Amino acid sequence: MEPNETAERATALHRQAVAAHREGRIADAVPLFQQSLALRKDAEVYLDFGALLAALSHWAPAGAVYAAALKLAPGSLDAHYGLALAHHAQGRPAEAEPHYRTVLASCPGLGEAWNNLGVALQEQGRPGEAEAAYRAALRHQPGDAGTWKNLGVALEGLGRSAEAEAAYREALARNPDHAVTLNNLGGLALAAGRLEEAGAAGRRMAALNPADRLAWMLLGNAAHAAGRWAEAVRVNAVAVRLAPDDPAPRRNLANALAVSGRRVEAVAEYRALLGLRPDSPAVAVELAVELCGLHDTAGALAVLRGVIGRHPDHGAAWRVLGRVLGRALAGGFQPDAALDALRRAVALDPGDRAGWEDLGAVATLADRIALSIEALRRVRRLFPAYNPALAQLVQQQRHACEWRDLPALESDLIGRMRAGALGVPPFGLLAADTAPADQRAAAERWARQKAEGVAAVARPAVPGDGRLRIGYLSADFHEHATAYLMAELLERHDRAGFAVTAYSTGIDDGSPMRRRLTAAVERFVDLRDRSDLDAARAIAADGIDILVDLKGYTAFARTAILAARPAPVQVNWLGYPGTMGADFIDVILADAVTIPPGEEGFYSEAVLRLPHCYQPNDRHRAIAERTPSRAESGLPEDGFVFCCFNSPYKLTPALFDVWARLLRSVPGSVLWLYAGNPLVAGNLRREAAARGVAAERLVFAPPRPLAEHLARHRLADLFLDTLPYNAHTTASDALWAGLPVVTCRGATFAGRVAASLLTTVGLPELVTESLEAYEALALDLARGPDRLVGLKARLAAARGTSPLFDATRFAGDLEDAYRTIWQRFGPAGDRR
Known part of the structure; x- marks a missing residue:
């Protein structure tokens, strides 16, 4: 064929291809373009063919066609723009960028090109430059909702949430039904705590398209943030049904089930999520947490050890491993493995509050008080406003008798509690200078936290036998x-x-x-x-x-x-x-x-x-026949022995002031205390020296089997009670062993138990109403051995006569109480 004929034939094929494309006959258009180009390489043909391929989203061949056009016509802006779109659509924004810029250098008024350049820059992690590109686009197309939305995305990436929100609202003003913008605006509202607004955006999206998983995810997140757990589960389940292979909604559903307390279902969802993302350490850790909540310790440990085997530097996995092993301490586990795991966790992430908090908690359970205090102090430094760490630090310093900054810490804790703070365990307040109203307020807040997400179980009708x-x-x-x-x-x-x-x-x-x-x-x-x-x-x-x-x-x-x-x-x-x-x-x-x-x-x-003391006692508690010698017990051969075998956390600086004055007032006397943690002896000896009492006048009793412990009470002369938290079981032990107890009646239940025991056993004169009276009575008894002899004789007689040691009478009184309780509080129609 002659050159002119070839050119004419190529031109005719080009025209036919363009006509077929316009008429929607794509199957005819493609080979016509190819035949034309086979006859003659022409930039216009490449551009029209590229436009067809781009319309079909066949971006790889479209890019090749536009590149061919650009070789023939290096100055073609259409070729540059087409190639930019092709690179961009294939996920190569950095390659698209120079072509967009070439187009804009010659045609700066193209708002669409500025917008696309902004998207390419945004995708490269350059939101500041993207913002400039979007603003340039809006100068030329101010009514384009998509560009306003994109500007909002860039501003959000720059941390300028208020400006991002304004941009999203501009987008919605131009297109109220733009789902992506609704979702982004809902996300900002959610982050700002405007939960109803976020929910409204999600509901609008769902109304526009009930199959939009993002709408249901937004609704789920809003419900989750509002604590509406049942709703969060319901709407997240819809999102999962719409996109069963999308990990994001399934993780939201698993999290909602977990926080709802529906652990079995949460475990199933986390396992399904791991099927989608088998190497996700975060999901595996969440699964382990739920297994631990189901008391499946073996399952949790297996999951965590698998994660650590694949991701040995994953701090959260080490932390949860330590937590699981720590919770298993009650089942006989040794603490070393738990503590080692938690030390590894905080070494990997020293700024993680949870890791230090868990280390403190496990160290507490393992009676490693020094380590616990160190960890809790680290939590305090990282997050001074975190109430649980302050509460636990106060309690641990009490256990160690570490009093140097304890009054200030305790005052801070009580102040926070009275201001309505959450996360303050009520038990720790029993040994603090708190009133009954304080203790109720803290307990009510704690109870609500513990009951959160817990639903009542069904109580089936179970036939009884009349009992x-x-x-x-x-x-x-x-x-x-x-x-x-x-x-x-x-x-x-x-x-x-x-x-x-x-x-x-x-x-x-x-x-x-x-x-x-x-x-x-x-x-x-x-x-x-x-x-x-x-x-x-x-x-x-x-x-x-x-x-x-x-x-x-x-x-x-x-x-x-x-x-x-x-x-x-x-x-x-x-x-x-x-x-x-x-x-x-x-x-x-x-x-x-x-x-x-x-x-x-x-x-x-x-x-x-109950008619007598609320606390029962066991008459079968054996007291060893052999009494150890004073030397065996570390006591001096002569001298008055004050003792207190209460847990060290019940000791207070104010009470220790009283005890130090008693020791100074009774020459040769000693104070015999329970040894507890090794820190206790050192701290209390330092406190004694500061009060003018020689350190050797404090003697510490190591743990012994109960019968031997009761027998060594015979070596003491007088038991000194604590305040504001009295001796409870330890007071019963002392009275059963024949050792008189001096107490001071406190302002709360915990501070009145010894008074109840003494009243019931027939020694109410050993109950005082102030620390001054307590000190005076203890001093009088130490200087009056005859009176102590009489008190011990009365205690010996009470072993066989007092209601305090009459378990048969106590059982009858308690059973009468149960009958009364059932009559008053049992279900109507079933009171017997």
Whole structure:
């Protein structure tokens, strides 16, 4: 074919291709363009062919075609623009950028090109330059909603949220139904805490397109932030149905289920999410947290060790591993592995508050007080306003008798609590200078936190046999102070009138006490490895009438079990000397001394008083026949022995002032204390020296088996009680061993227990009403040995006659109380 004929033929094919394209006959147009170009390489043909391929989103061949056009016509702005679009659409914004700039250098009035350049710059992480490009675009196309939206994205990336919001609103003014802009504006509202506005944006998006997963995700995030957990689960589930292979909505659903307390479903969603993102350490860690919440320690550890094996520098995985191992301390785990994991976590992320907090918590459980204090102080430095760390630091310094800055810390904590602070454990306030109203306020806030997301379990109708079904819930059914007090009571319960079940959430230490407690009740149920929900369901399935909580807010409490309301009547007794402030606890058992008439308003529970001391005692507590010598016990051969075997956290600087004056006033006397942590002895000896008392006048008693511990009370002359938190079990031990106790009546339940014990045992004259009177009485007794002899004789007689040591009488009184409770609080129509 002649050259002219070839050119004419190529031109004709080009015209036919363009016509086919305009008429929508793409299958005809493509080969026509190809045939034309085979005959003659022409920039115009390449440009028209590129436009067709771009319209089809066939960006790779479109880019090749535009590049060919550019070789033939290096100055072609159309070729530059087409190639820019092709590079950009294929995810290569850096290659697109110079072509956009070439176009704009010649045609600066092209608003669309400025907008596209802005997008390319934004995608390269250059939001400042992107902002300039978008503003240039808006000078030429001020009504373009998409450009206003893009400007908002750039401003948001620059941290200028208010300006970003204004830009989004400009976009919506021009296109009220633009879903992406609605979503972005909703996200800003959510971040600013304007939850209703965020929800409105999500609802508008869903109305425009019910299949828009982003709409449902925004609704889910707004509901989550507002604490509307059921709604968050519902709307996130819609998002997952719309996009089952998208990890983002599935993770939101898993998180919503987790915070709702629906751990089994959360675990299933996290596992599904790992199927989509199998190497996501964050998701695996979240799964482990939920498994731990289900008390599946083995499953949680397996997940975490797998994560650490693949990601050895993932700090959160080490932190949660340490937390899981720490929680397992109650099951007999050794603390070293937990502490090692947490040390690794804080080394990897020294600015992570949670890591230091967990290190402090596990060190506390492991009785590594120095490490705990160090970790909690680090939390305080990182986040001075964080209340839980301050509360735990105060408690740990009490345990160590580290008083140098304790008054200031305690004052700060009480001030925050009175200002309505959350995260202040009520138990720590019992040993502080707080009023009953303070303790109720803190307990109510704590109870609400513990009950958050906990739904009541169903209580099926369980046929009975006419007996009241009593359940005791505790983690202390082993060698523990609570068990020492109530073992005989459990044995003395009237099985003709009461069906008694013990629900254990603590360790089985294999001790004689564990065996004794197991035999003492009709049924002994181990719930240690059951989740809170499963444990509550098990109790409900047993048809328990009255569930008695023996833990309150002390260590290893399982408050969420009680929050699920497994029993129609729930009682706070023995383990926690104060109100629980919870609407799921109906009654607190006390006596007329611990809660005097007129103070009922300080308790959220109804107050029911036993006729004598609320605290039971076990007459079978053995006292070793052999009394150790003074030398064996580290005591001087001569001299008066004041003693206090209370936990060190109950000691206070003000009380220690009194004790130091007693030692100075009684020559040759010593103060015999429980050793506790090794820090205690050093700190107290320093405090003694500061008060003019030689360090050697403080003697520390190491732990001993109970029978031997009781026997060494014979070496002491007088037990000095603590305030504001009295001796409880330790006072009972002293009285049972024949050692008089001097106490000062406090302002709260925790500070009146020793007064109740002494009144019941027949020694009310040992109860004082002020620290001045307490000091005077102790000094008088130390200088009057004959009077002490008389008191010890009366105690010896009381062992066989006092209601304090009469477990049979106590069991009868307690059973009368249960009948009264059932009559007053049991379900109507089922009171027997």
